[in-house]
Amino acid sequence: MRASDPNAAGWEDLSLWQPLLDRRDPISRIEEQNSTRLPWLIAERHRRMAESPFAWFRGTAAQMAADLAPLPRSPHWVQLCGDAHLLNFGFYASPERSLVFDINDFDETAPGPFEWDVKRLLVSAVLVARQWQLDREEQFRLARKVAAAYRKAMAEYANLPTLKLWNCLLHVERFVEELPATAFRSHLEVAVAQALRRSGRQAIQKHCEFLPDGTAQIRHQPPLVWRHALLDPTALWASEPDLDPASIPSHSEAIAFLLAGYRESLPPHRRCQLQDFALVDTALKAVGVGSVGTRCAIGLMKGPHPEDWLLLQSKQALPSCIDQQLGNEAGHQGQRVVEGQRLIQCVCDPFLGWTSTPKGIPMVWRQLRDWKASVSLASMKPPSLKAYAKLCAMVLARAHARSGQRQTLHGALGDDKGFDRAMANFALGYSDQVEEDHRALLQAMASGRLTSSD
Template sequence: MSTSPRPDSLALLLDQEARRLPWLVPVRHSRMAESPFAFFRGAAAVMASDLSRQPHSGLMVQLCGDAHLLNFGFYASPERQLLFDINDFDETHPGPFEWDLIRLATSLLLAARSLGLTESQQNKICRRAVKAYGEAIEHLATLPFLAMWSLRLPLETLMNEKAGPCLRSHLEQVTATALRRNSRQAVRKLCETEPNGRLRIRHEPPLIWRFDQLPPEWMAGMESTAWTDQVKGLYIASLPAAQRHVIAQFRISDVALKAVGVGSIGTRCGMTVFIGDHPDDVLVLQGKQAETSVLAPYLDQRVPDHQGKRVVQGQRLMQTASDPFLGWATNPSGDEIYIRQFRDWKASVEVNALDAEGLKDYGKLCGWTLAKAHARSGNRKAIASEINTPKLYARALLEQALEHAALAEADYRLMLEAIAAGRITTAGPSADQPTSTSAGFSPRRYSGS
């Protein structure tokens, strides 16, 4: 790690939150305050700063940018197969391959500590994941390009070859849940039917705000229908011709803001319910505000012409198969967003359901998956040469992961101290109308000490 002064980690988070929906900022703090692992999930900007302060390989790939273990999971391919891959690309950006790998390794250390595993078990889990990455890159470097490009991990292979008893048992539960998570299930859970038969999203502030309940200042002074029609037009223009035909068969029934995740909470995220002529024709799409990647300030790359397009293109480059409804738009307030299916067989592993062997197997699976994603955009032969001996490389990278885990735990303690001193607010936000003064973490209240 560099000997130059380390920036104030909480100040970096404050800078992110200055652009977020203020009534959700305290929710973000509450979620990050749950544990060092939860803090780490929301602190990709802090780790990006730390990574930038150390030497790197110079071997550039399309990075996930936030490759912690819970950003891997299941989703449906366009052919309706259940796939396992990276599933979050908010921070995707070209960069040195090891930055993703260090973040994955660090997340595994913190997850292992959250389970109360021994230091020896923690280190082994971390090393095995990195070794699996190195071995996968080594293998991928020997394949013809087209064979590598189309490579995917079938569910049967995952269950029978990649998972031990603990992980296999949990994956059986996770995949059964995933296959039930679709637009119809989302509608049953999140919507109600009015007497005239119209589907309406339940208004459940502060986490779900229907657009027609937002004050005019949050809608650029526009009616909600005009707002959504403008976004829909731009989104449709970003889709391939075949998908434009598909979406044309549906009409909007309702739209709402919906808070999601840990790192993303407070960004403008919404869900739109579409309906068709058949009673079973329902489609729920999620729009997420795409901000500048946390990696961008530290890498000399061309500035993308649209942040939502950046996310979509990064996802398509890294995933073997991607959501056919991926697109982008700019809303009337000037926020750049990307759009995808809200629930389409999406599900993730629950760390608390795993033991030491289960987490080790899952880390290896994530390592293989990350290697496949990097091989699609980078020089896989050069990366394999850089790693050279996967076992030895894993030992060296463990030392870096241990440093970053220690920093995350120290930053977490700083956050708890700031909460205790009243400099950061975590009290549940009010269900009153959102206002421009409802932020829970502002420059006026945080002094950095």
Template sequence: MTGSRTAHLTPQERAARGRAARGFVPRSAHAEFTPQPDRADPVDVLEAQSAARVPELVPVRYARMLESPFRFYRGAASIMAGDLAGTPSTGIEAQLCGDAHLLNFRLLASPERHLMFDINDFDETLPGPWEWDVKRLAASLVIAGRNNGFAEAERATVVHGAVRAYREWTARFAGMRHLDVWYTKIEADDLYRALRDGGNRVLRTRTARALAKARTRDHLHAFEKLTHLVKGERRITPDPPLIVPVGDLLPDVERDQLEEQMRDLIERYGESLPSDRRALLDQFRLVDMARKVVGVGSVGTRCWIILMLGRDEQDPLLLQAKEAETSALSAYTGPSAYENQGERVVSGQRLMQATSDALLGWERAEGIDGRQRDFYVRQLHDWKGIAAADTMSPRGMRIFSQVCGATLARAHARSGDRIAIAAYLGRGDIFDRAVAKFAEAYADQNEDDFRALGRAARAGRVRTDAL
């Protein structure tokens, strides 16, 4: 990362550092992917993660991962982290998302109530080689393209678009002042214009609908969808095993204990917020909570929906408190500078996003089993919108991939040595073509790992039937 060693070098010195990296890691070397001889068994990696998760939810995770190679990839960040550690690296670092697949780029709300486009998931965030995020994004595009039946040439065009956008925007950021980089953001209207200018009528229509839908998915929409009245009081609606209210989950004594612990968590989490946001949070009272299954890779982590009410029943706040585990990258990059994993997630998110959730914070809580666990907390469903990757055409995915590449470049430019990275990448497409080859090779590996999990399920080694 840009720090005391590089932040005060001259632009010329930083550019020289980037060009020098070509000497020991040629840009064409990024095409390489050969599994290491001692590569860990992919099912072993997944089972090691699952050992610390809620046992009855682990089968849900495996079932979701076995739906397709792309769904498997979404849950296999830990597997790819080990593989990326064996690939060439320039030694230039940035704050990484750690799980930069295409569905982790989406629409979300800023505190100023603008609809933005940005990276969304930071469970694995840590400082590390900037190349890793680029390669994870590129591989996800190939895997999604295969899922949609794209030809190899069409997939290559999609990946080239993403990596070229990353390279060209990194060069643009390299020439900008620090504050100008920091204030750069992609609003939904910018995204619409990009898709409008480069797409067709169908793509424009779909994009306009997606933007309109995202603006309806606010806290009031979530409140109506996820809650109902019970004897005149608002409660979270059960949808087992995906949503299980605490009253249905535990005996009375343990339920009371957990509710008290969560009340304490919310009160103490407020201390991680700026004083104005803490004052806002203090105006709400906790009413109900439920365990929620989220995503693919996160299934089995402890995640709670917390219903709070303010002035009256028409003044709701829905929070999500999600367990933060040790990053999958940490075994290869070194441990986080933050002792609390929730703080690691929040700090990485605030650093990489142009603007973050107004109520994003962290805390540590003790479970009813007596174990301490770290959590990060944010609003649930605040103008969220996700791309429908499985319905994208090659042209639509190519345009979307370019916006993802530009967004990732902006995120890395906030923390990494953007001048050195830009100098390393240069103006040609050597790196673009190399990463496209890597992405195809890694998609093959992902399919092999997907089949390995399928064999493990058929042999009874892992369960896919939720209780």
């Protein structure tokens, strides 16, 4: 990671948000992104982003990266998550079948100044606090305490032996058992129970149907789940300029090409594990808020045993907004995502890999669901929100400690509460901007500039 930066600044320099006079209209950025997305899902994307300022924020990592880029920044670089909001942390199964808690979204991961992740996390916490109508002083205290949790966690990780740091898992069930009997513990217990129900088998029951002859296929539920067998192949390339229908590969050709590349990206023992599985059906599937309209799909695989069913998800890997703003160079975007995830996530999905379509679109592959779940922010009271946000901050600090110069970063943070105040001040100022941008989205939808789905 970079040891210095020409825009390096002190904490006070990092505390203020003031938009540039020539700040780009955020709606034009959305329109630009829409030009590369599947047309029939664009209205759904707008609908999801319109739900609240926090929903808008979830879909606009690129906007925040563009806003941060011209501002002063610290010299301390790490591997960023790139989109470290509260709902991009969650539960999932380790390969050893233990429920763990970690960052779980890496679409934007790239090297960058550590505070970019911290700022995004704190803004998300403030936006949720505003949904609870906490006053501005309460919002500031929340953001300051979350920043302090990050700073104190970094101090702990900086003093750990390297091998211990790299094996520092947050085992959820053990963590919950050690919590006092609070509303936060009760909330986590509900979330854990939900996660344990969201197994691969449950995903297959939800998304697939078994036919009388014993075969299975993915359940067709347009427009959010659309079986490829029922889709005009040209629709997949509708956003490609100067499309030549003769150049569109058949579905079987595309799948064979994708699978070959995906298998090559896996470790040898995982390739061996998958060699007896055959792909029996595929479908487009809309996911997330920021990813709606990108090429995301699920694939149903069958092995030799009656219980050998596996549901994989492929997701288009777009260029990182962090790379675009900081001038980083990346090769295969799917490889960037996977290698970033392996660097900052303590344990990864055993089937995590990457590949490209025949048209050169980079993709990331993983299991669709294996004890994967997130907390329900809407049902959290303020004390639980603070405890959860602090937990996310500690996990974020561990990710940064793994990928950056943790002793140097700890030395810069020290016991300086000026960092906490600076991050909190920025979070409040930028949250005001997010709310203003969200109002612009609603106006663009009401005027017909942007389409919307009911």
